[in-house]
Amino acid sequence: MIIEHFKYSVEGVVQGVGFRPFVYSLAQKHALKGFVLNDSVGVQIAVEGSSEDISFFEKDLYDKLPPLARIDSLKKEQCNIENFDSFKIVKSKNLQSKSSLVSPDFAMCDDCLNEMRDKHNRRFNYFFINCTNCGPRYSIVKTVPYDRPNTSMSSFVMCKECQKEYDNPTDRRYHAQPISCEICGPTLSLKDMNDKIISTNLNAIEDLANFIKDGHIVAMKGMGGFHLICDATNCKTIQMLRDKKNRPSKPFAVMLRSIEDIESVCSITDIEKSTVCSRDRPIVLLRTKPNNISPYVAPFIDRLGVFLPYTPLHVKLLDFLQHPIIATSANRSGEPIITNEEDLKAKLDDVVDYYLDYNRDIINSSDDTVLQVIAGKNLMMRASRGITPLSIKFNTKDKRKILAIGAHQKNAIAIYINNQLILSPFIGDLDNISTIDSFHKTLKTFIDFYDFEPDLIICDKHPLYETTKWAKKQNKPLVQVQHHYAHVLSCMFEHNLDEQVLGVAWDGTGYGDDGTIWGGEFFVCDRVKYERVAYFEPFLLLGGDASIKDIKRVALSIIFDNKDDVVYDSFLSKFSKSQLNLLKQIHEKRLNSPKCSAVGRLFDMVATVAGVCDVVSYDGESGLILESLYDENIKDSYDIYLDGKIIRYKHIIKDMIIDNNSKIIASKFINALAKIIVEISDTYNLKTLLSGGVFQNRTLVEKILEKKGSILFQSRLPINDGSIAVGQIISALSHKPTLP
Ligand SMILES: [Zn+2]
Numbered sequence: 001m002i003i004e005h006f007k008y009s010v011e012g013v014v015q016g017v018g019f020r021p022f023v024y025s026l027a028q029k030h031a032l033k034g035f036v037l038n039d040s041v042g043v044q045i046a047v048e049g050s051s052e053d054i055s056f057f058e059k060d061l062y063d064k065l066p067p068l069a070r071i072d073s074l075k076k077e078q079c080n081i082e083n084f085d086s087f088k089i090v091k092s093k094n095l096q097s098k099s100s101l102v103s104p105d106f107a108m109c110d111d112c113l114n115e116m117r118d119k120h121n122r123r124f125n126y127f128f129i130n131c132t133n134c135g136p137r138y139s140i141v142k143t144v145p146y147d148r149p150n151t152s153m154s155s156f157v158m159c160k161e162c163q164k165e166y167d168n169p170t171d172r173r174y175h176a177q178p179i180s181c182e183i184c185g186p187t188l189s190l191k192d193m194n195d196k197i198i199s200t201n202l203n204a205i206e207d208l209a210n211f212i213k214d215g216h217i218v219a220m221k222g223m224g225g226f227h228l229i230c231d232a233t234n235c236k237t238i239q240m241l242r243d244k245k246n247r248p249s250k251p252f253a254v255m256l257r258s259i260e261d262i263e264s265v266c267s268i269t270d271i272e273k274s275t276v277c278s279r280d281r282p283i284v285l286l287r288t289k290p291n292n293i294s295p296y297v298a299p300f301i302d303r304l305g306v307f308l309p310y311t312p313l314h315v316k317l318l319d320f321l322q323h324p325i326i327a328t329s330a331n332r333s334g335e336p337i338i339t340n341e342e343d344l345k346a347k348l349d350d351v352v353d354y355y356l357d358y359n360r361d362i363i364n365s366s367d368d369t370v371l372q373v374i375a376g377k378n379l380m381m382r383a384s385r386g387i388t389p390l391s392i393k394f395n396t397k398d399k400r401k402i403l404a405i406g407a408h409q410k411n412a413i414a415i416y417i418n419n420q421l422i423l424s425p426f427i428g429d430l431d432n433i434s435t436i437d438s439f440h441k442t443l444k445t446f447i448d449f450y451d452f453e454p455d456l457i458i459c460d461k462h463p464l465y466e467t468t469k470w471a472k473k474q475n476k477p478l479v480q481v482q483h484h485y486a487h488v489l490s491c492m493f494e495h496n497l498d499e500q501v502l503g504v505a506w507d508g509t510g511y512g513d514d515g516t517i518w519g520g521e522f523f524v525c526d527r528v529k530y531e532r533v534a535y536f537e538p539f540l541l542l543g544g545d546a547s548i549k550d551i552k553r554v555a556l557s558i559i560f561d562n563k564d565d566v567v568y569d570s571f572l573s574k575f576s577k578s579q580l581n582l583l584k585q586i587h588e589k590r591l592n593s594p595k596c597s598a599v600g601r602l603f604d605m606v607a608t609v610a611g612v613c614d615v616v617s618y619d620g621e622s623g624l625i626l627e628s629l630y631d632e633n634i635k636d637s638y639d640i641y642l643d644g645k646i647i648r649y650k651h652i653i654k655d656m657i658i659d660n661n662s663k664i665i666a667s668k669f670i671n672a673l674a675k676i677i678v679e680i681s682d683t684y685n686l687k688t689l690l691s692g693g694v695f696q697n698r699t700l701v702e703k704i705l706e707k708k709g710s711i712l713f714q715s716r717l718p719i720n721d722g723s724i725a726v727g728q729i730i731s732a733l734s735h736k737p738t739l740p
């Protein structure tokens, strides 16, 4: 028998996910000698054995991969070391350059759930149970490599039992960095806002459940930050939460104990069920059915964001409670999620009655991921816990290190290094100091993790974005990319397209090449250039940002543009005489009234003319309300048409006033938008791609796909501004990027 020797360099998600013990067990199975170790880019393996055994080993490496691991590349070469006496897991090499990937946090696995429920297991009821297949990663890691001393578990000394498991290559907890048990792990304490400790550990969870039952608003430290929690059936408490948070109508997500409980409150398809139950445990937007959830949770809309408990702590809480809860990121309105008790007390002292804390630090914050399922595919709305940091390996010859800093709203950053793109968790809207701080912190984290010194920075073209201002100060080569082009590029990348496409980018706002506000774009483009082939006729955004909240102004501005004899009395009565005069002057003299052609604003216009909403309190509110009014039986549409390059729609405001029925108006408008996309798509022999926040409107996307099923939409990456950073990176690559 000929003995062969090979060395493998494996890259991908291979650290902190049980990869080395997996390799160890395969080596045992196939009677191979050698070693496995973590290095700066991934894992190195050396094997010695018969060629047959080695080929089985290689096959199993791919076929039997642990659930959280992912092999992006595997380089094989002859190995010149021989005569190993066994197969060993070797301690991590001292790492020079840092580019091994950091995994996102994962929901508790079934093995851990079963152990937690097993009276005879030593981790029965243990609220921080985890293993190499589940539990925290990104939220506890200070630096790479992902080893215990580099995490916020470093201060906890393992007990003998835990150490034994940690050291045993055949144990599910071999090198599970956050391994602990009730004897040696972090402890829980329930406190009131005066620092009085009410109870600890399991009792604390039970007491917290009782406070929720009694109608209190509480906070609980979860995986990537604190949640604000209250009873999702108690209208009085929810109204109190809305008042205290100054959050009049933005929907809250609801956490339910089981998939059966979710089925009792929402309609859910099989695909949606598997998404809800996946190990990412995202918040999934579902259509509600009559239920006992308070209407105050998601007022005026027929959707509900639901999710299942994803940490042992959440599971135990719902075991005690047996009741749906609102679980929303604890923050001050518009600010990042709170990760420590000092901030919680400083910022939410007047909101929260009690809070459950534990003594392990959250190093990196993350929010819950939000998505919906359309036509059997995910449509990502917020990529965070469970998903990001998201690394995507692809083929290109570009050797530079590139930093893309995204847009202003729903900011996330991305880096390109060693043929891979890494997208950060959702950061937020950079409208306040705290979120801007969070942007800087995320930048620093990524630069530290990956020893990253960019050769090139990419930002948006908007001169007033915080990101643009920051980029211009860095003294590095800088490229600015048009916002909607970045949308289309990120969508092209996701669908592995490097050809000419028709990109449809619709959102609420984005800086156009002519200095006006764009957001109703049809681009014929490839990875190098774009041409704006169709767009919505611009209108004046009266008073600029004032029109974003006071959406009546959008309709009024278009009425002023129409200059015809139709009587708009019923609509105009929404304004006082003096207001009307003032706005008329603003319109005539174009005072502080930028030109805008964004479709997001047209939803505002329609909602206000339909009489269902005059002032919005959160981004996308008018679209959600119109969607809930949509009537499948109404097949008519308003006459929106292409005139040269310009899409004409301003006249439909008359028809809407004549229709005078919110359901008819909403339905005919959504039908008209679907129709114009398909009409324009049909005039090009190109793939049509949808990206931009407007397409979070499920009904709109469904109607488009009903008419033309070949149209592609952004799915895996956020369809809104959360993936602008990805598009920015793609625009900068000098060589064609292709997914393997
Ligand atoms: Zn587990």
Ligand SMILES: [Zn+2]
Pocket (backbone or CB within 6 Å): 158, 159, 160, 161, 162, 163, 180, 181, 182, 183, 184, 185
């Ligand atoms: Zn222990």
